[in-house]
Amino acid sequence: xxxxxxxxxxASGILFSVNSFAEAxxxxxxxxxxxxxxxxxxxxxxxxIRYTWENGExxxxxxxxxxASARSVFTNKVLNKSAIEAEGDWSNRKVTxxxxxxxxxxxxxxxxxxxxxxxxxxxxxxxSLAAGNDKIRVILTLD
Amino acid sequence: MSIRKYKRNLLxxxxxxxxxxxxxxxxxxxxxxxxNDLQKRxxxxxxxVAEQNEMLELQVEELEQNNEDLSTSIDHAMKISGYVDxxxxxxxxxxxxxxxxxxxxxxxxxxxxxxxxxxxxxxxFEDAPKFEGADTHEGKIFVEAINFDYLSSQEMNLRVGRFFxxxxxxxxxxxxxxxxxxxxPKHIRKIFPQLVDGASVYGTFNLANAYFQYNTFFGNxxxxxxxxxxxxxxxKAFGFRGNFIFPIADELHLGFTGxxxxxxxxxxxxxxxxxxxxxxxxxxxxxxxxxxxxxxxNFAENSENYERDGYYLQGAYKVNDWLLGGRYDYYDSxxxxxxxxxxxxxxxxxxxxxxxxxxxxxxxxxxDKTSKEDVNFIVLSIVGYLGx
Numbered sequence: 001x002x003x004x005x006x007x008x009x010x011a012s013g014i015l016f017s018v019n020s021f022a023e024a025x026x027x028x029x030x031x032x033x034x035x036x037x038x039x040x041x042x043x044x045x046x047x048x049i050r051y052t053w054e055n056g057e058x059x060x061x062x063x064x065x066x067x068a069s070a071r072s073v074f075t076n077k078v079l080n081k082s083a084i085e086a087e088g089d090w091s092n093r094k095v096t097x098x099x100x101x102x103x104x105x106x107x108x109x110x111x112x113x114x115x116x117x118x119x120x121x122x123x124x125x126x127x128s129l130a131a132g133n134d135k136i137r138v139i140l141t142l143d
Numbered sequence: 144m145s146i147r148k149y150k151r152n153l154l155x156x157x158x159x160x161x162x163x164x165x166x167x168x169x170x171x172x173x174x175x176x177x178x179n180d181l182q183k184r185x186x187x188x189x190x191x192v193a194e195q196n197e198m199l200e201l202q203v204e205e206l207e208q209n210n211e212d213l214s215t216s217i218d219h220a221m222k223i224s225g226y227v228d229x230x231x232x233x234x235x236x237x238x239x240x241x242x243x244x245x246x247x248x249x250x251x252x253x254x255x256x257x258x259x260x261x262x263x264x265x266x267x268f269e270d271a272p273k274f275e276g277a278d279t280h281e282g283k284i285f286v287e288a289i290n291f292d293y294l295s296s297q298e299m300n301l302r303v304g305r306f307f308x309x310x311x312x313x314x315x316x317x318x319x320x321x322x323x324x325x326x327x328p329k330h331i332r333k334i335f336p337q338l339v340d341g342a343s344v345y346g347t348f349n350l351a352n353a354y355f356q357y358n359t360f361f362g363n364x365x366x367x368x369x370x371x372x373x374x375x376x377x378x379k380a381f382g383f384r385g386n387f388i389f390p391i392a393d394e395l396h397l398g399f400t401g402x403x404x405x406x407x408x409x410x411x412x413x414x415x416x417x418x419x420x421x422x423x424x425x426x427x428x429x430x431x432x433x434x435x436x437x438x439x440x441n442f443a444e445n446s447e448n449y450e451r452d453g454y455y456l457q458g459a460y461k462v463n464d465w466l467l468g469g470r471y472d473y474y475d476s477x478x479x480x481x482x483x484x485x486x487x488x489x490x491x492x493x494x495x496x497x498x499x500x501x502x503x504x505x506x507x508x509x510x511d512k513t514s515k516e517d518v519n520f521i522v523l524s525i526v527g528y529l530g531x
Contacts, residue, residue: 052297087497092321097263
């Protein structure tokens with residue numbers, strides 16, 4: 001019985017540690033982009049419902065690999081879905097030919113670079129990667 | 144060599160050169176060379192470092208350009224993906240036996256021609272067909288989609304070719320890796336046609352916090368057998384689907400579809416008018432989905448007019464990688480007959496990863512108005528998405 005309790009404590013410890021140590025994630029746009037985006041607008045963009053900025057320019061969308069922990073934080077907080085479900089939604093849009101704005105999947109450091117370079121880009125990364133970069137602007141913080 | 148390594152090498156070399164210059168400079172007092180000579184050499188070295196820096200910047204720019212070209216080339220390359228599903232069916236229907244079914248192997252060929260034009264096609268191999276000599280052929284090879292899109296703006300885009308009828312939810316969102324059951328609700332494809340050979344205009348409008356998606360289409364209309372060669376008659380079919388997305392719970396979709404074909408070749412050249420409504424609500428782990436549709440078929444004087452009706456309500460609950468749920472499904476193929484069917488279903492899905500899912504589903508078919516025996520069957524399946 002004691003062994004079982006220990007195992008349960010260990011398992012729950014691991015589970016909670018994963019959540020508690022997850023770093024905050026920030027949604028970033030290019031510093032020259034002055035548009036404000038609410039969380040529901042970000043959700044619409046990452047649900048492929050909205051795919052242009054207010055000026056009509058197409059949004060350049062960046063996603064992280066499905067196994068990136070920041071992607072789990074993002075999809076859980078913004079879409080209320082797991083990263084696997086969110087990836088499944090993109091695949092579904094591809095096969096049903098209803099996809100409007102195919103995202104580019106890049107590693108987090110590259111997402112920062114691409115967003116810093118393109119005025120129409122939007123992405124999300126761990127907060128530490130965005131800190132102190134004056135070429136990008138944080139529009140939403142997901143703790 | 145990566146840009147980072149190249150930069151590091153050049154920095155090391157530059158630092159080495161400068162350090163050497165400084166050493167020479169420090170030792171200058173002890174040497175016989177004049178300070179002027181040393182100053183000249185230092186200036187020459189600085190010029191060399193500046194030249195090398197310029198070269199490096201050029202090379203970095205060239206590499207970035209190459210990367211962009213490669214990325215564009217990959218984006219515009221023909222892409223192949225697909226899905227596959229294998230089933231085992233257990234049934235108590237008289238005259239049928241339990242067994243495996245190689246249900247689908249579907250291949251998608253897509254190409255982003257340029258920023259505005261994309262091509263999409265799907266070729267489906269159903270029941271693993273074999274064609275050899277004059278043998279009788281089982282299964283089918285079917286070009287389910289072949290179309291071009293001109294993407295103009297969020298509000299208006301154009302599609303031309305063969306595509307799934309934009310009607311309700313399941314007509315488009317039906318692919319096995321992404322739906323809960325292998326069996327589709329009974330009225331799907333029987334009230335609105337499966338496919339349109341024609342053109343559509345579609346888009347999305349922002350409405351404060353909500354969105355409105357529309358798709359209006361016209362085409363040859365349904366035909367039997369399906370004919371991609373020409374129209375069976377001069378009349379064209381028209382349709383419209385509207386879908387509102389509200390920020391209620393996690394997501395609420397409410398929509399409607401209308402369809403009209405004055406000479407429906409697949410249904411005895413009837414004048415067919417079909418209407419449907421659909422709703423989908425996602426709240427946390429729970430998703431509700433429902434569709435209702437009705438077709439009014441009016442024939443020439445000697446034939447009896449009738450209606451077709453169908454609806455379903457499906458609930459699904461997600462627990463980690465598991466999806467559990469049920470569906471109540473009704474279909475009446477002919478209002479003047481007694482062939483109403485009620486199907487109740489229960490299902491479990493286990494998602495192994497984003498591309499692979501195991502499904503178990505149970506269906507009970509009841510024919511209340513006839514002496515036809517009820518049927519129970521179970522479908523066990525493994526379904527894979529073959530794309531990225």
